[in-house]
Amino acid sequence: MDTIKAYVQEHKERFINELVELLKIPSVSADTAYSQDVIDTSEAVKVSLEKAGCNFVEICDTPGYPIVYGEKIIDPKLPTVLVYGHYDVQPPDPMELWTSPPFEPVIKKTEIHPEGAIFSRGACDDKGQMYMHVKALEYMVQSNTLPCNVKFMIEGEEEVGSKSLGWFVERNQEKLKNDVILISDTGMISNQQPSITTGLRGLSYVEVEVAGPNRDLHSGLYGGAVANPINVLAKMIASLHDEDNHITIPGFYDNVEELTLEERAEMAKAPFSLEKYKKALDLNDVYGEKGYVTNERNSIRPTLDVNGIWGGYQGEGAKTVIASKAFAKISMRLVPNQDWEHITELFTKHFTSIAPAGVTVKVTPHHGGQGYVTPIDSIGYKAANMAYTETFGVPAIPVRSGGSIPIVALFEKELKSKTILMGFGLDSDAIHSPNEHFGIFNYLKGIETIPLFYKYFVELSKK
Numbered sequence: 344m345d346t347i348k349a350y351v352q353e354h355k356e357r358f359i360n361e362l363v364e365l366l367k368i369p370s371v372s373a374d375t376a377y378s379q380d381v382i383d384t385s386e387a388v389k390v391s392l393e394k395a396g397c398n399f400v401e402i403c404d405t406p407g408y409p410i411v412y413g414e415k416i417i418d419p420k421l422p423t424v425l426v427y428g429h430y431d432v433q434p435p436d437p438m439e440l441w442t443s444p445p446f447e448p449v450i451k452k453t454e455i456h457p458e459g460a461i462f463s464r465g466a467c468d469d470k471g472q473m474y475m476h477v478k479a480l481e482y483m484v485q486s487n488t489l490p491c492n493v494k495f496m497i498e499g500e501e502e503v504g505s506k507s508l509g510w511f512v513e514r515n516q517e518k519l520k521n522d523v524i525l526i527s528d529t530g531m532i533s534n535q536q537p538s539i540t541t542g543l544r545g546l547s548y549v550e551v552e553v554a555g556p557n558r559d560l561h562s563g564l565y566g567g568a569v570a571n572p573i574n575v576l577a578k579m580i581a582s583l584h585d586e587d588n589h590i591t592i593p594g595f596y597d598n599v600e601e602l603t604l605e606e607r608a609e610m611a612k613a614p615f616s617l618e619k620y621k622k623a624l625d626l627n628d629v630y631g632e633k634g635y636v637t638n639e640r641n642s643i644r645p646t647l648d649v650n651g652i653w654g655g656y657q658g659e660g661a662k663t664v665i666a667s668k669a670f671a672k673i674s675m676r677l678v679p680n681q682d683w684e685h686i687t688e689l690f691t692k693h694f695t696s697i698a699p700a701g702v703t704v705k706v707t708p709h710h711g712g713q714g715y716v717t718p719i720d721s722i723g724y725k726a727a728n729m730a731y732t733e734t735f736g737v738p739a740i741p742v743r744s745g746g747s748i749p750i751v752a753l754f755e756k757e758l759k760s761k762t763i764l765m766g767f768g769l770d771s772d773a774i775h776s777p778n779e780h781f782g783i784f785n786y787l788k789g790i791e792t793i794p795l796f797y798k799y800f801v802e803l804s805k806k
């Protein structure tokens with residue numbers, strides 16, 4: 344047995360217990376009720392980096408939540424790996440759908456995780472995946488095998504748009520200088536088939552308000568005679584897709600990068616079962632843009648989705664009322680070459696223009712970011728593939744993901760370096776959903792695989 348495997352076996356109970364302690368702190372960045380917990384989590388991350396063997400760790404204040412920075416510089420002439428992750432988590436709601444409380448982690452077996460999985464908000468996204476890097480560093484320091492310099496930058500606002508991180512990166516270019524950025528905040532195909540994420544979608548997130556009469560009205564006395572903001576909003580939203588499920592905003596597709604038939608054929612080689620996909624979600628059919636298959640619809644194609652919609656009476660029983668206002672939160676997932684700020688403008692212009700007389704419409708942009716694609720011939724990609732091949736016994740498959748980590752495009756722009764997305768989560772881990780979990784197998788496999796990335800990255804850098 345090689346030494347990293349042996350080290351993981353020997354220390355796995357402790358590795359799990361340490362992660363459990365971190366998961367107990369409810370670091371929900373979206374809700375200010377948790378702000379002290381978010382700050383406490385940054386402290387816990389700092390301590391963990393110190394214990395793992397960083398020779399310098401600090402909490403960096405920002406206009407928002409702090410960023411934890413740590414480093415172990417062994418020789419400035421050697422390459423430097425910058426690890427990025429986030430310690431904040433999504434809100435846990437709806438609470439009643441959790442089978443155990445979101446901030447009281449428990450290990451349960453599932454069909455996909457026969458060795459058990461840790462159930463807790465943040466288990467996979469991203470505390471568990473971030474902490475694999477801390478434990479991989481511990482191993483490399485303890486075994487004296489760290490082959491290069493390492494820097495950690497762990498933020499607390501990823502789930503709300505990483506505003507302060509952009510601010511921080513712009514101001515700390517020298518401190519963050521690196522040869523490659525390594526992130527585990529994505530997924531892989533299955534525990535038998537590793538994959539490396541080569542693309543992320545961009546994002547534009549907006550909120551809309553449709554306002555009608557100056558107060559809520561009796562729906563009998565006024566119904567039919569004034570515009571009902573909820574009816575109007577529903578109609579406006581419905582009009583944003585045509586019958587082929589194309590988005591109808593003028594100019595929306597102008598810069599969309601079209602893949603060649605060869606590229607699409609290559610994508611189709613990745614193992615995927617539509618039957619299993621439907622079964623996992625209890626769906627009688629899939630849905631989406633005409634002319635594209637499921638794995639294209641959720642990765643290389645842009646989308647528009649309502650994430651929340653409200654207005655009017657939502658309480659018990661019936662109340663006859665026409666609401667004065669109706670609201671919705673809308674996200675657009677974007678693909679390379681679509682600029683998120685431009686798309687936000689196109690949306691705003693179009694949405695305002697389709698409002699009928701009798702209502703006024705307000706569009707408020709929330710946050711956004713650019714998409715990302717990375718080549719598979721870089722030494723970072725090759726090193727990651729060699730690492731996965733060694734620990735899983737099969738090479739990794741390149742896969743473009745539908746999710747977004749907007750900061751990755753910013754890293755390339757500001758720090759001029761490529762990001763390698765070595766994810767260990769599975770789609771079935773229910774990130775952002777009730778009962779989020781992270782497989783023990785995945786957690787330990789990640790800790791095993793990461794040191795090999797360092798080893799091969801340094802070896803390939805010498806050539």
Ligand code: BES
Nearest residue numbers: 468501502503504528529530744746747
């Ligand atoms: N880790 C996810 C993104 C992700 C998950 C990418 C799985 C690929 C595979 C990240 O924490 C996230 O949730 N990002 C947000 C965007 C952010 C700006 C709120 C997202 O994709 O909704």
Ligand code: MN
Nearest residue numbers: 468469501528
């Ligand atoms: Mn994440």
Ligand code: MN
Nearest residue numbers: 433468502775
């Ligand atoms: Mn997330």
